[in-house]
Amino acid sequence: MSEDAERLLAGLTCRIAAQDSDGRWAIGNWFSDPLMRPGRLSDGGEDRYEKQLEGYRHRWTLRWNGFLYVEDVATSLTASPVGVSGAIAHDAGDHFEVRLGDATLRLDGWRALAQHESEITR
Incomplete structure (x- = not known):
């Protein structure tokens, strides 16, 4: 694993309970939304916590199918002052990528992204 990838992955665990003080994003230990935003991010099935x-070396992918907005994870890794220094997020349409040096962490939370987009279009 590259050093930059190691920093990004460590950043995930260090921010597992992080929450923006202005209420724009929250991680919620990957199980709940501390901000109590409307909508449901899981179908309630057994696979909701999957x-x-x-990955390998400098390219990693994190996939999940229940709670957590993709944007919240990307922001927790890049926002000042809590983000990983030097990390930047890129919206690739169907997923987000967080980059740091030579490392890329693909964030693929398809149900969360679809739910968030449907809330925006209402």
């Missing part, structure tokens, strides 16, 4: 991290 998460998968895979």
Whole structure:
């Protein structure tokens, strides 16, 4: 694993309970939304807590199918002052990428992203 990838992945665990003081985003330990935003990010099925991290060297992908807005994870890794210094987020349409040096962490939370987009279009 590259050093930059190690910093990004460590950043995920260090921010597991992070919440923006202005109420714009929150991680909520990956199980709930401390901001109590409207909508449901899981179908309530048994797979709602499924998460998968895979990768090699400097390219990693984190996939999940229940609570957590993709944007919240990207912001927790990049926002000042809590973000990983030097990390930047890129909206790639169907997922987000957080980059740091030579490392890329793809954030793929399809249900969360679809739910968030449907709330925006209402």
